[in-house]
Amino acid sequence: MSTKKTLFDKVWDSHVVKHVEDGPDVLFIDRHLVHEVTSPVAFLGLKNRNVGVLFPNKTFATADHNTPTINQHLPVKDPLSANQLKALEENAKEHGISHWGLGHEKNGIVHVVGPEYGITQPGATIVCGDSHTSTHGAFGAIAFGIGTSEVEMVLSTQCIMQPKPKKMRINIEGELNFGVTPKDVALFIISKLTTSGATGYFVEYAGDVFENMTMEGRMTVCNLSIEMGARGGMIAPDEKTFEYIKGREFTPKGADWDKAMAYWETLKTDEGATFDKELTFSASDIEPMITYGTNPGMGMGISKSIPNAEDLEGGVATYKKSLGYMAFNEGEDMIGKPIDFVFIGSCTNGRIEDFRAFTSIVKGRKKADNVTAWLVPGSHKVEAAIKEEGLLDILQEAGFELREPGCSACLAMNDDKVPAGKYAVSTSNRNFEGRQGPGSRTLLASPLVAAAAAVTGKVTDPRELMKELA
Amino acid sequence: MAYDKFEILKSTAVPLPIENVDTDQIIPARFLKATERKGFGDNLFRDWRYNGDDTPKSDFVLNNPTYSGKILVGGKNFGSGSSREHAAWAVYDYGFRCVISSFFADIFKGNCLNIGVLPVQVSPEFSEKIFAEIAADPNTEIEVNLPNQTVTILKTGEQESFEINGYKKQNMLNGFDDIDYLNNIKGDITEFAKELPL
Numbered sequence: 293m294s295t296k297k298t299l300f301d302k303v304w305d306s307h308v309v310k311h312v313e314d315g316p317d318v319l320f321i322d323r324h325l326v327h328e329v330t331s332p333v334a335f336l337g338l339k340n341r342n343v344g345v346l347f348p349n350k351t352f353a354t355a356d357h358n359t360p361t362i363n364q365h366l367p368v369k370d371p372l373s374a375n376q377l378k379a380l381e382e383n384a385k386e387h388g389i390s391h392w393g394l395g396h397e398k399n400g401i402v403h404v405v406g407p408e409y410g411i412t413q414p415g416a417t418i419v420c421g422d423s424h425t426s427t428h429g430a431f432g433a434i435a436f437g438i439g440t441s442e443v444e445m446v447l448s449t450q451c452i453m454q455p456k457p458k459k460m461r462i463n464i465e466g467e468l469n470f471g472v473t474p475k476d477v478a479l480f481i482i483s484k485l486t487t488s489g490a491t492g493y494f495v496e497y498a499g500d501v502f503e504n505m506t507m508e509g510r511m512t513v514c515n516l517s518i519e520m521g522a523r524g525g526m527i528a529p530d531e532k533t534f535e536y537i538k539g540r541e542f543t544p545k546g547a548d549w550d551k552a553m554a555y556w557e558t559l560k561t562d563e564g565a566t567f568d569k570e571l572t573f574s575a576s577d578i579e580p581m582i583t584y585g586t587n588p589g590m591g592m593g594i595s596k597s598i599p600n601a602e603d604l605e606g607g608v609a610t611y612k613k614s615l616g617y618m619a620f621n622e623g624e625d626m627i628g629k630p631i632d633f634v635f636i637g638s639c640t641n642g643r644i645e646d647f648r649a650f651t652s653i654v655k656g657r658k659k660a661d662n663v664t665a666w667l668v669p670g671s672h673k674v675e676a677a678i679k680e681e682g683l684l685d686i687l688q689e690a691g692f693e694l695r696e697p698g699c700s701a702c703l704a705m706n707d708d709k710v711p712a713g714k715y716a717v718s719t720s721n722r723n724f725e726g727r728q729g730p731g732s733r734t735l736l737a738s739p740l741v742a743a744a745a746a747v748t749g750k751v752t753d754p755r756e757l758m759k760e761l762a
Numbered sequence: 763m764a765y766d767k768f769e770i771l772k773s774t775a776v777p778l779p780i781e782n783v784d785t786d787q788i789i790p791a792r793f794l795k796a797t798e799r800k801g802f803g804d805n806l807f808r809d810w811r812y813n814g815d816d817t818p819k820s821d822f823v824l825n826n827p828t829y830s831g832k833i834l835v836g837g838k839n840f841g842s843g844s845s846r847e848h849a850a851w852a853v854y855d856y857g858f859r860c861v862i863s864s865f866f867a868d869i870f871k872g873n874c875l876n877i878g879v880l881p882v883q884v885s886p887e888f889s890e891k892i893f894a895e896i897a898a899d900p901n902t903e904i905e906v907n908l909p910n911q912t913v914t915i916l917k918t919g920e921q922e923s924f925e926i927n928g929y930k931k932q933n934m935l936n937g938f939d940d941i942d943y944l945n946n947i948k949g950d951i952t953e954f955a956k957e958l959p960l
């Protein structure tokens with residue numbers, strides 16, 4: 293057997309406590325992120341089994357999924373949400389876990405605050421009861437979402453039991469076209485692979501495009517790995533990664549930093565290591581993307597028209613059901629379709645670079661009258677940066693308001709629900725039926741496409757509006 | 763939470779021949795606000811099952827008295843999307859002990875195995891056969907035999923075997939879960955932790 297290892301092998305293998313015969317690996321978890329929605333039953337399980345949290349200092353709790361995004365200083369109105377928030381607070385206190393609850397200065401979406409405070413580090417294993425935990429793979433960590441039973445396992449034993457996934461590498465070479473963002477790269481890959489194309493695999497992203505990408509862009513790409521069915525995705529850490537994490541609250545300092553660096557610098561796929569599957573795309577084939585259906589694989593270049601059922605591989609009935617839900621027809625153009633809502637936020641595109649991109653287009657323009665816009669920063673830190681950089685003034689001048697941080701309309705557990713039948717251009721990650729509210733219709737896109745829709749009131753190619761900036 | 767042992771399940775089945783059924787359909791996010799694992803079956807497929815005013819949608823299969831049973835047969839790529847274990851809880855709480863599909867999303871499959879719902883992956887052809895038999899006769903019984911790892915359409919005798927790793931199989935047969943296993947090796951885990959770089 294070859295001794296050459298992939299990045300994924302290196303991190304996974306070094307965390308295997310033991311291999312169960314004809315079964316999974318027992319995998320040690322370095323960082324466990326906890327939020328209010330998928331944890332209460334796990335804490336209840338600890339109580340029932342009469343066990344505690346094994347490593348409270350490896351566990352971090354934040355409230356984000358069901359929190360309101362306005363008037364966060366007031367008591368939460370919905371009694372069920374309030375109850376979950378209280379449960380998280382009490383459970384964290386009882387078990388000595390740091391808790392960044394609603395109103396805490398470090399509060400925000402779990403996958404946004406993790407990297408912000410240096411909890412996310414290269415070579416770590418990171419889990420959370422949320423499928424977009426894959427975000428943290430941007431740092432060369434193995435990060436993935438788990439179910440509540442597994443949350444309980446990690447709380448009580450700091451381990452989970454999983455068979456080692458297969459390995460896939462996705463290479464994209466060349467330079468991205470004008471107006472193409474990391475979100476478009478991810479939606480492009482998913483449209484090629486479909487939502488199940490990477491099921492059973494852990495993905496490594498490699499090639500020029502990812503090397504040249506900012507850390508925030510890498511987070512957007514890794515975040516969406518789950519939407520092609522992959523357990524997670526990762527990118528080898530490099531100078532950019534180390535630069536980003538250096539000096540953050542939870543990153544090692546002094547001699548510990550040097551020691552960590554010595555380890556982190558080994559975290560790359562060995563030359564000659566093999567993958568179970570390898571795919572290569574060309575950057576020049578990617579244009580700004582938009583989805584037209586009810587799963588993230590139903591995406592296309594914004595200038596294209598909706599495919600005909602006969603031209604697709606999947607089931608025709610399912611495809612027609614999906615278009616029926618969206619009230620779209622085969623062969624139609626997406627450009628020009630009127631929209632009602634714009635949502636910028638979520639752990640996919642709720643960081644400062646996303647707000648900079650959005651602002652770059654709305655600057656000097658006005659929000660369209662037919663559009664309701666929800667601008668939701670991923671964390672208080674992002675919110676503060678929006679204000680400090682003067683983006684808020686530009687946004688307000690253009691008729692937009694900024695809300696307070698949280699998951700918001702990404703999953704619509706709070707009041708931020710798109711009404712039935714309405715169209716929302718969203719920078720989040722899922723366009724499933726009803727994801728943004730019962731009956732809502734979601735078009736997934738980049739912050740640039742969202743901004744272009746926000747000021748024109750319809751699906752618009754952002755490159756048209758960016759020409760004068762170029 | 764331990765669950766009932768799973769050995770041989772003989773039951774009629776409920777067909778849901780839709781592809782890419784995601785966990786937001788299985789249980790929409792607004793029903794995830796409980797702090798206890800109770801009553802999720804009531805909201806299984808909520809928005810496909812009920813209108814906005816909570817009246818049942820008569821064309822949805824769970825509202826059709828012709829179909830019932832402890833086996834749910836779904837289309838390809840069943841359980842994609844969110845990691846919410848609530849989706850598996852809802853399936854279990856509604857009364858299903860087994861889901862058959864030609865392809866499962868990873869996390870959903872793992873969640874099912876952890877709570878005592880057996881995910882059975884069959885070939886696309888066999889899945890089509892099952893759908894066709896149920897369409898022809900809703901009283902068609904299916905046998906899922908875990909010890910032998912086979913699924914059989916009883917009327918026609920057609921059979922296929924399915925895969926499950928030996929460890930998970932033992933767990934399902936005994937009603938054990940991973941938490942029991944891990945709690946028993948805690949000593950090894952704390953020793954291991956001392957050696958880690960991070």
Ligand code: SF4
Nearest residue numbers: 424638639699702703
């Ligand atoms: S923003 Fe959406 S995807 Fe991200 S953690 Fe929140 S609910 Fe999950």
